[in-house]
Amino acid sequence: MEALEQFFKSMPPDNGMAFIVIQHLSPDFKSLMNELLARHTNMKIVSVTHPTELEPNTVYLLPPRKEMVCVTGKLRVHDRPADKPLTPINVFLRSLARDWKEKSVGVILSGTGSDGTKGIKSIKEYGGLVIVQEPSTSKFDGMPNSAITSGNIDY
Numbered sequence: 001m002e003a004l005e006q007f008f009k010s011m012p013p014d015n016g017m018a019f020i021v022i023q024h025l026s027p028d029f030k031s032l033m034n035e036l037l038a039r040h041t042n043m044k045i046v047s048v049t050h051p052t053e054l055e056p057n058t059v060y061l062l063p064p065r066k067e068m069v070c071v072t073g074k075l076r077v078h079d080r081p082a083d084k085p086l087t088p089i090n091v092f093l094r095s096l097a098r099d100w101k102e103k104s105v106g107v108i109l110s111g112t113g114s115d116g117t118k119g120i121k122s123i124k125e126y127g128g129l130v131i132v133q134e135p136s137t138s139k140f141d142g143m144p145n146s147a148i149t150s151g152n153i154d155y
Contacts, residue, residue, distance in 0.1 A: 003109035003133055005040045008059070013042040018054040020075065020096075022062050022089045024115065033061050048075045062088060069095035086115070089143075093119025097126040104128035108153075110138035114146035124152040131155045 004021065011019075021033065034045050037059060044058045048068060052060065052075045062068045066077040067088050080088065089108075093116060096104045106123045108116045110133060120130045130153045135141035147153055 001036060002139060004037065007107075007109065008037055008041040008043070011041065011043075014057055016056045018056060018058050018060065019043070020060045020062075020068070020070075020092065022068065022092050024086060024088065024111070024113075037061075048077050051076050062092075067091045070099045071095065072099065087118075089116040090119040094122045097122035097128055100126075100128070102127035106130045108132045108143050108147040110140045111143035112140045113142050116143055117146045117150050117152075120147055120152045121150060129154050 008019075021037075023033070034047060037045055041059065044055075045061065046052065046058060047061045047063055049063060054060075054070075054073055054075065060068075060075055063077065065080055067080045068075055068077050069092060070076075080086070093104075093106050096106070097119070104123050104126060105128060106116070106120045108120065108130070123130055130147070132147045132153045132155070133144045135144040135148070138144050
C-alpha cells in the first residue's frame with residue numbers, strides 16, 4: 001500500500017493517463033483500496049465490475065475473486081479460475097501489451113513472488129515501457145527483484 005500511496009501522491013491528477021491497479025487479494029478480503037487511494041489522489045477511482053472504457057485521469061481497481069484484461073480499449077473482468085495459479089498481474093499485463101502495444105506501460109511495485117515478470121516480457125515484446133520500484137525502497141522486494149532479473153525493464 002505504501003508504494004501505491006507514494007506513487008499517486010506524486011502523480012498530478014490531470015496527467016492524461018489511465019492507471020489500472022492489480023493486487024493479489026484474498027477472495028474473502030473486503031478491499032478498502034478505493035478509500036485509501038482517495039486520500040492520495042484527486043483522480044476518479046473506479047472499481048471495475050463490467051466492461052469499462054478507459055478514460056484519462058482515472059484509477060481502475062480490480063475487485064476480489066476476479067481477473068481483469070484489456071481488450072479493444074476496454075477493461076473486462078471475469079471470475080478467477082480456482083484451479084489456476086494466482087497471477088492476475090501477468091494476465092492483465094499480457095492483455096495490455098496485446099491491446100496497446102508500444103503505448104503500454106507496466107509498473108511493478110512492492111510485492112512478494114514473481115507475478116508480473118511474464119507480463120512485462122510481453123510489454124517489452126510489443127515495444128512498451130516497463131518501470132520497476134527500486135527494491136531497496138520496497139517493503140517486499142520479491143516482485144521488483146524478479147522483474148529486474150528478467151532483463152525486461154527500462155527504469
